[in-house]
Each structure stands twice: as structure tokens, then as C-alpha cells.
Amino acid sequence: MNRLFQPLQLILLVVALLRPASAECNIVKRGLSGDLLLIGTVLTNQGALQDSSVFVQSGRITHVGDICGLGARGGDASVLNCTGSVISPGFINTHEHISFSTVSPFPDIGERVSHLFSGTTSIIGGGMVLGLARNLDFPEGLEDGLDNRLVIYDTFPLKDGLGVMRNGDCDYGPSSIDRDTAIGYHRYISHIGEGIDVEAANEFTCLSNVAFDTTPALGGGGLSTDIIGPNLALVQALGLTPRDFDVVAARGAKIVWSPRSNMYLYGQTLNVSYLLEAGITVALGTDWLPSGSATMGREAACAASVANEVFGMKLPPKELWKMATVNAAIVAGFEDQLGSLEVGKLADIVVFEGRSQEDGEHDIGTADPFGQAIFAPQEKIELVLRGGKPLLASSTIRDLTSGTCELIAFGNSNKIVCIADELGSSFKELEASLQGVYPVVLPDLPPDEPTCKPKLYS
Template identity: 35%
Template structure:
């Protein structure tokens, strides 16, 4: 049968070959792939594809190779729909595609989170939105006639009513009670205080005042730089002009007045604290300096060049930057360390992180918060989270300079705590409200709404306090915290959004330590009463700012001193404000594409939803911005290689996992209580025990049985300080102590016989370092807080908050009589009488040190001029019946410090000179003048 059919075909072929064309032309040759087996072909399957049994040359293939997309279900394939397209149920890898769903562990477009389950109240809700805060309705507040708030003046405490943003909760119609010392005494629905000043703000949102964790105040006299299309790959590119880049030359020479103007910008944006690499007294708390306005916390160690590479040295491997790079041991005693790390998007930026993760330079520690952290990968952020290292994010400056910023979505998912900082005026934000606006815009347009408003707000409050190691005293509205409070207009924007999207006119009140510094004119005037503050119009709203008692001058004088300078606010978008739209599209002077990095304008389109220059179908995070960076070597970052980009992967370092194990960055001690609500955020205390009810948990309360709210020190005696009972570094309080002497930088206090705690002269006096103090000798003072310090061998108090409680010229205690040798340097009583009023008797001047205005007396005891310079200055041989003064220890020597001329009681006069030597009188004469010249007798006084 098969033979018969074959014969028929052959006959047909012969017949066809024997018939010519009508025009007598040649017959066309067959083509491989036309479905006809022509001469020289063994097969022809109608195509020229490989792997289907018939090769592109129409010869049999030995064994057809399975191919995804050929329509045949081959071994290893779960499906094959005849194409290589994804998104149609069968992927390009021939795996069955599961439609995106909440609970699959992948954060899909439109989802805020996806924790791999559909459980409620676990941080990610059943609809893949983040769990909302607890809302507590305290009751309706009566409306106000004008503005946001009304004030009923009172005395002592201050009660603020409105929408209270507390840790983990929102109190509607809630209250914050601030006591007379500027400490939060109550937060909730039922706070009361008889006779208090009451500030009622029915539409006001009450928040902790804001904390700026990164700025460079010494550059604040500049204006923003002129924007260009050029983008950089490393900070040394714009600092030094490396790699053919254009150098940005911005001087860092701000005067004290200009720094204060810069601080005024931040104050008018709701901030009261800053890490600014520069400082001035008044206005803001400078957390990296001593000018903390009474906060008395250990200063943040701010480090612009931890690798000591200011010369512009870059490396892609190794640590050969310098011989004096920071080492792990250098920061062991620091409460907070903030170095600039990985500011850039190329491999040399990431190598900074690698080097600083390597011993002996390892500073990846819990007290560290890396500023910028742009050029990092998911495993790097995971290492930060594991070691408790935080990230300080400056998005506006990053976007302006590099067209990109830190992968904050990945960092947050991995458990890195994030705080915001403005960087500097040249390429950053003029205040924290503008930095929040930038972060919020990136979040909405480029991060698919990853962060909630509460999370953004936390970056400038609780998290900012945590990374600066000040969260025990500021950053939250909680019992015992210092009353750094800001009120915002919430008429158009609710809750945390009122801060995240605030305009300049929306800042209703700013309070530092319970003291009103700025706000709506009517509110400030009503609270401060007769005190005069400066008025100004802010976008149609009358405001007042209180400068005189902060910086010693009013607004008009400050304006004269700073001259032409960038304004403190703008009603619309600030003039020449640096960019917050990511882009890298320049071709000159340096091409934006480096090492295969993406070129993009940052404009989302239907084909590129996140504006990162990669079309949706090829983008491993189609709805979250994640361009290819120079350090990524030509491929989008995917730390675990699971096909989900780090920026949108629910578990960026766990391939295929939906249950990611990441630390809670807001619970640093791991006790299950987030830091804002934790009464001891640095030590584990799940029971939150607080014996004295002062808001400080017992494990971190240095005096758990004695209430000391806020920054108030533990009540101690001078004896406890001087005899070593109290450890160095402890913050203490002294009540009703007598000032015995003062000078420009500080004063001495002493326990006096008759005082309740008097226990003898030994260890009864102490020096208090307090520049620009207002006390006088004879005052009784309360020292609410001061740190016990060892200043080159002298135990004294620093960072003191002092209040005069009586100024009646009270007499000092009687001086303690003592032998000179006993109190001379390292004498047997020198340590116990340091800071005490003493007296030595019948001493003679034995030496002079005129360069330092000092002289020595019997027993090798030094007499100094800290409080009074002897006039006339003694000479060797002079005798004193007595010398009184405060015993002080300076420059490695014990010295008496006389307070006035009355403390230097001269001895009997001595014969200073007698002559001339050859003087005569004639024999028998009396009462006659000597010859050849009158005899002169000179006494010492």
C-alpha cells in the first residue's frame, strides 16, 4: 500500500517535470523551511528553528532539544503555552504563574507590605496595608474663635490640648501636661493641673519637636548651588573635581550670627535639636556639641571623614586610605557615632562600608548611624540591621548630587532604623519640613507608598532621638521626657500628615524644654506674657519668635549682622531648591551611564511605572524605583538572586522566603516594647518597672527610688560627688547650695554649717562649669542637672542647668584653717578640700611665676589669679598674716584662689631697703641729717 502511494507520487513528479511553463522559463528551486522536501533536503518542517527535529538546513537533528515556548510540555517544564512571554499564566521559564495576591510574601503594586500571611494586627494587615496606630478618643474640644489654638494664661505648669501623637497611639482631644521645670508630667486623656496655663488646639496636632540628625551649619551662609544636569558617582567627584567632573566650591565659613540664622530656619520648621557639625548658643540643642541648652547628654561624635580621606582618595578594594582611620576601639565609649559612609553609587563608595566593617576599623556597631549609605547592597543593609547600625538618610542632597539615594525600602525591610537629615543648604533642604516633603514625594511616586506617614514622621522624632542616643529624654511625648513640643495646624491634614506635608504657616507653636520659642503671635504672646518677642508675617499668618533672651539680640539686629543671606522661609517652593526628582541623563561633561548604569529622567510612564529607565517587562521591581547603578555591574540589584529586586523584595536576602526574620529597629533592646514607649530604651525591661514613677525604668534609672523627671539629675550631696560615691558621668542634682565665688566660666558652691546635710569641711565644695552664668557670690541655687566630670584631675560639674532660688548676699562659711603644705599639690588634705574655702596663716612668698600671675608661699603652696589678681603683685620675701580663698586644682597643681584683696591679709612690714650704705653724722650730733646724703629707710608697705 505504501509502495503504491509512493509510485503515484513518482509518476506525478515525472509528469510535472515533463511539462514546460507557458513562457518556457526555468522552474524555481525549493527553499528550506517552505514545508516541501526539495532536492537536497531530507526534511522540511516549515521553519528554520533549531531543536524541533529538523535543522535550519532541513536535515534531521539527532535528538530534538526541549525548548520553553515550543508548545510541547517537556521534562522540567510545568507548562508551555507556545510563547516566551510572562504574565499570561505560564512564565518565560515555563513555570506556572500564580496571580499576585496578598499574603504571598511579595510586595506587589498597590501593597504597602506582605509578610507572607493574612493575619491581622501583626504589623501587616490582611489587605497588605500596614497596621494602623491605636486611636483613643478623649472627647471633643470646644472650637476656638480664631486660629488654631487659644490660650488661657495661668502659672507654673502648661496643659496643651489637641490631637496628641504619642508613641503607638493617637489621642483625639488628648492632653500633654508640662511641669514648671519643662518636663512632661502626663500624656493622655485625664491630665490636669490646677492653675496651669491651658493651650487648647482642637485642630492642632501636638508632636514632639523635630530633630535634624545631619547638617553642616558652618556652610549655612550659602545659598543653594546652581542646578545642572551633571550627576556624580562619588562625593570626591564634586569635592575635588575627580574623573573630569565639575567641582562644587562652597565655603564653610559661617559666622556665629549666620549659624544662628541657619538655626532659625530649622526652628521655624518645627525643630529644636540638630547634629550640625557646628553650633551657637541659644535656639537649637546642638547634640554633637556642648551647646545642648540644658539637655546634658553625651555629645554625638560626628565624623565627616572616618577614613581620613579628605584629600579625595578612592579605593575599590582594601583599606589603604590613611594611617589614622577610625578604629572600633575609638568609639567604644561613645553613646552615638555618626560617620559619613558610602556617599556615592560606584564601587569605591561601597568599599568604604566594606573597609569600616573590617577589623580593626570595624565601626559597624549599635552606637553607629551611617550618614548617606547610598552605595550599598541588600547584604550590607542586612549587616547593619544585625549589628544595630542605623541609617541617616538625606534624600534631597543625594538626588541632587547623584540622581539616586539609599535603597531605603530594602533597608527598612531588613530592620535598619532610619532617621532624616538635611545635609547642607548647598544641595540639601533648608529645613526638616522640606526634607520630609522630599521623602514623602519619593515615597509616593517612586516607592509605591512603602512608608506610612507615621513612619516618615518617626524619622524626625523617635528614630532621630534613638540614633543620637537622646531617646531617654527627647523624641517622644511620654512621661518624664523633656518637653520639646511642636504644634502643627491639622485643619487640612490629619495626624502625622499634618507634619509630613506642613507648610511654613502651619507651624503653630515650638517649645524647647517647656519654653515657647516660636509660633502663632497670639499664642506666643499669651504664653510669654509681658516678654517681648519679634513679630513677623509668615505666609499671611502673624508669628512671633523669641530671640532676645536666647541669643542676646532681636530679629532686626540679627538680620543686620548676617547681611544678604538665604531667607528663613518661603511660602511656595523655595528659590533654587535642590532637586528631589531622581535623574541621570547627562551626556556632558561626564556621561551619566557608567559601567552599564541606567540612564533615566525620573518621569514615570505607562511603560516604565517607576521612572527608573527600565521598562516594566524587564524591570525586577516594576513599581519601585531601582535603576542599575555603577556599582551593580550592569544588572539591577538582587541580593538573593530570586528575580525580585532588592527594592521591592519582601525578603531581600532570603531567596524564595516569605517569612523574613528581621530585627525591629524601633525596639533596640529587644524587650518587646518599642523605644518611643519604652521607659528604658537601652536596657531590656519588659515589665517596665518604675519604682519612683518618674518615667525612667528602674534598670536605667540611676536613682530608682528618687523621682527625677526628664533631664533632672539624681538628688545627691556635694559630699557624694567629691568623695567618689557618685561615678563620673552621672547626671546629678543639688538643692539649695551656696555660691561662694564665681568667674566668667563657672562658680564654686559649698555646704555651709547649719545646712541640713552639713557633715564637715572635707569634700563640702565643688566647682560648677557654667559659662555665661548669672549667679553671684552669696546666692542660693538649685542645680537641676549637671554631669559629674573629671577635668584634668579636678572632680567638677559640667553642662549645668542652674536656677537661682535666693539672692540675699548670704555670707560664705568660715574658711577652714589649714597648714600650707597640707593643701599644696598632692598634700594630705588637698583632695578633700578641693573646692572648699580655706585659710593659711603666717606665710612668706618664696617664689614667683609671673607669666601665669602666680606666686608661691611657705609649704610650696601656689596662689593663683582665677578670681582675683593681687595688686600690687607680691615679691619674694613678702609676708602674709593670712591668705584665704577657694582651693582649686588647675594645670596639675593645687592652688588657692583669693576672691578679693580682703583675702590677702599682709603681715608686719619688713625692711625693704636702707641706705645709702656710706652715711655719716658728726660725733655729738643728734637729730641731724646724714652726710653726704640723707639716710632712707624703705619698708615693704
């Protein structure tokens, strides 16, 4: 009995009995060890665990679940009470082109800073900028504890970047991806079948059927191959037929879905209902700023809208949340390190504030705890941890932060942003460098957001 009622357990008992009326987190104990105990609704693949906890030590998760399971551990941990909030793994954006993150005529600074501040802690973006989100396609950008794994992100696997389009053969050129190269990668994330014409369909055939083109091209290459396997994730894939997706499913390949860019550029998107019923792992990605979403939350909102309006499917918030966390980690090949709140995984964690009485019907993050996370606007983020280190926190829990931090307005709330030590520049300097392109802190509905509505063709 004496062991049960150590100081930490007494604090937790008070937390359980005296929950605050506010939807915001608050610090109920400030420890000196650097360990952190989060209390709230914990989002897992199995469901939302109310009145649960996540314990972080040395940048990793060491306990998830009932507070009593901690035993005597954590006596000198900081305790964060977030009983009105949800605790989620950080989002993983599996499709982005960060070199297009500023729009001409503005200079290209190479970083889409709104990702970290909207709950995204990892990105696959075809380019690298150190300091904020992990860059999973560059070993030097993995940050805080990830081992080096070769994740290849390829926009032009057929090396047709200059506009080569074929129908009926595979004469794209001598340097197209081949099977031996592709299957040798830990993960190969590749744009395949981008478009809605026969030429887009031809790309998939050339990369999935060795018997399709067996005649070499005069300049070299020109042979079809078969790279479809469990280490492959297809980006875009609009040119694929249901039969093609059956091949994807049978081979264990994955799909990265970017519905807003699909709808804006082509007026249609993938029938995600068919993909999910086939058992294909689907992850979300924002594509790029010119035609895609500024944040993962806005991409999820578009996904929910098109699933309902175009395919008559109610896509549950949990499914969308999985596409941004669990599924995305599988696509990236880091499912043993990221994407879920499990013991041993890195503490890439985001806490999203609960709904207040002032929230209107426009707030998609309703009582569903997964919707509370995946649809949250930036001002609803209370805490972002990357490898257990706080990079953003609401002003009410600023005592958790350390290093060089700044107080920044996020809509109607204030946040503590601690990025100067990571980037070597202040938040305000970073924001100024954007020169009028999308602001770092976006309103709930970003300005000039590309449409998510189907196009009508005459």
C-alpha cells in the same frame, strides 16, 4: 464629686463642649504657676490621640493622655486649647552641616536659623551655635536640662577629606577610625559609603570586615576594621549593597537618610523600603544648604516623593514623622529625653495649626494628623517650646510668651518670636546678618530648592 469640679476641670469641660470653629489655638486660662496644659490631637508612636492633653511642669512632660487623668493637678496652669491642631515632639535633624548654611560669596555666620522656626528643636550639625536649636553633638550646646553625652559626628572617618580614594585596600592614612575608638563612643554618627562608585563601596568594606586588608600601609594605618554596631549611625551610605544593609540590620546600626541631597548629587537614593523591611532604624537629615533641604518638612516631602516615584512605595506620613522624631532621638542616643511626648521627657514641643478652608490641594498636610505636622509650612506653626519655654507662638497666644519678643510676619500670619534673650540679638538683626541668603521665614516652596527628581544618564 466636689473634687472633680475644681476650676481647671470646669474649664476643660467648657473646652470639650464649646470647641472653636477656628483652626488656631487659643488661651482659655492664664495661670501664674508657669505650668502649661496643651489640649489637642497628640502625636505618639502608638498613634494620634484626639481630644488629648500634654501637661508641662518645670520644662518636662508630667502627663500625656486623657484630661481626666490629671486629677487635681494643674489648678494654676495656663490652658491652651488646640483642638483643631496637632501637638508633636520637636523635630531632630540628624544630618546637617551648619558651617555651610550660607552660600559663597556671602559670609559664613554658622547658623541655619530656619530650623527652629520650622519645628526643629535639636540638630546634629558638625558645628555649634548657642541659643536656638539644641546642638546634640556638642555638650555645651545641649541646652535646658539634657545631660552631657558624647555624640561624635564625623564627616571623614577614614580621614580622606583631601580626596583619598581606594579600591581593594584600606590605605587611606594612619589616622582612620578604629574599632576600639568607635565602640567607645555613646553615639558615632559617620559619613560612610558616600557615593555610587566602587570607591564608596570600599569605604564600608574597610569599616566592616577586619579580614579585608590585613597588610599595614607604609606610612602607617591601612588596616581594615569593624565598627558596625548599635552605637553607629551611617550617613549617606549610597555605596552599600543590600547585603551590606543586612549586616547593618543584624548589628543594630542605624541609617541617616538625606534623599534630596542624594538625588541632586547622585541621581539616586537609598531604597528605604528595603531598609525598613530589614528592621533598620532610619532617621531624616537635611544634609546642607547647597544640595539639601532648607527644612525637615521639605526633606520629608522629598522622601515621600522618591519613595513613590523611584521605588513604588507609599511612605506613610507617620513613618516620615517617626524619622524626624522617635527614630532621630534613637540615632542621637537621647531617646530617653527627646523625640516623643512621654512623661519625664523634656518639653520640646511643636504645635501645628489645622487646615483651614482656604488651604489648597498643594498643602500636603491633609487630614492625616502626622502629615499635618511633618509637611507643615512655617506659617502653620503655632507654638515652639524648648524645655517648656516658648520661643515662638502665634499672635493669638502671645500671652504665653515672656522676655524680649518681636512680632514677625510668617507668610500670611503673624508670629511672636522670643529669641533675643537666647541669642543676645533681635530677630531682625539676625535676619539682616544673612545678607540675602535663604530668608529666615521661607515660603512653602523655598526659592531655588535643589531638585528631588532622578537624573537621567546617557
